[in-house]
Amino acid sequence: MTTIKRGVSLYSFQNETFQGKMNLEDCIRTCAELGADGIEIIGEQTFWGWPEIGIDDAKLAEWHQLIAKYECTPVSHDFMLDYKRYKDRPMPFDEQVASVKKDIDFGAVLGMKYIRALVSIAPEVLVAAAPYAEEKNIKILIEVHAPLHFDHPWILRHAEAFEKSGSDALGFLPDLGMFLFNFPPIWAEKFKRVGVPANIADYIIKAYEDRVLSEYVILNVREMGGVGPAIAMAETLRHNAAFEPKRMLDYMHRIHNVHGKFYEMTPDYVEPSIPYDEIVRVLQKGGYTGYICSEYEGNRWIEDFQEPDSVEQVRRQQVMLAKLVGETTVPSLATQSVAA
């Protein structure tokens, strides 16, 4: 297979799984029906007990049975590494490495090719775990996520450490939210619901489009009389920016999975804030043949006033992705969405 593959992170269905409206089979069946055969999970979201207690064997058996039944492919176990586990001290280096090794084992047991490391984890920890990952045929991918990006010194440090290690078990997982070209409409609507005046919201949206430095926008909002939620809306610019998709091209040899972050898919299959067409063009140019896994994160922006329909949102994104990667069949659901 030489084209980009489609998958889904079950993170996307958190609103439904949290409330018991979808179980693991519902999630995997939904992905399979959409032709998104790659399954990514946050291990401790999908499996109760991980990492502190351990996993029930019956749950692991169910996982493998469902993956086989729906002919899916395990892609990534996203691990957390809670290095702030101890209130009074940081987790020692050796314990962090041991913790990563435990997640390598878990990823291997689940049949994953990759495990996702959070962006704040130190490169030395990953480098120290790399030989063990190689043994287990797992790659550790650090998630490059806004406000960080491929030109940030922290990511450059990781890249240097990875190259110096000589290990091909270390790599990157871009979260497409770092390419936030427009202020997401559902963010603006949420901020307006909690009291941001329309003129200030409009100013922030325009300033974002004009790529004005976050600190100037925050000061201007203050001077416009903005308080509380208006300042919070302006401060989102500290953590989000329209970084350049082409920056991925220098790292293609280490990019093995992609988080298809999205906040909203409109009924006409558009993500209003993230330039998926440009991103897919860049990935194709870089010869990428791994998965783009849907990562729906709109729920938290709308749940205060409407029940999210994560399945419909993922369906729309998969329709868009299928078209962008050159598939001729339009993904569709055979079963009714739970929220419909």
Add this chain to the structure above:
Amino acid sequence: MMDNKMICTELFENVVENGKTIGFAFLGRLPYYRGLGLSMIEDIAVTVDGAPAAREDVRFSVRGKTYTLDEMETVYDDRWNFAEKAKITVLRAGGLTPGNHRIEFAVRMRVSYLPFVPTTKDTKDLALAA
């Protein structure tokens, strides 16, 4: 996230031990897309009808085990799972009177990758059966 889903509505009751009503209890969920080890739950603050309960009067129970909030700070072998309904007990002699009570439930958690320590809260009116 999940702020409005923290307090569950299916259980709200007085807690009776040895014939004495020692407090009240409800079910609460962690407002997060994953679970957390108990040592990372920094605080659980409960307010009933506008009056905050003392930290030492709050008890947290999952799967048959009960902890004080201070105890939880050094519990490394148990966790509050994703969407798991924990029983939150507040010690209060005599419990609560039957009828509606406004419960505020706030959780402060230490999340390794966040550059701040978030507190998330939910407020619901729960009815205590007579």
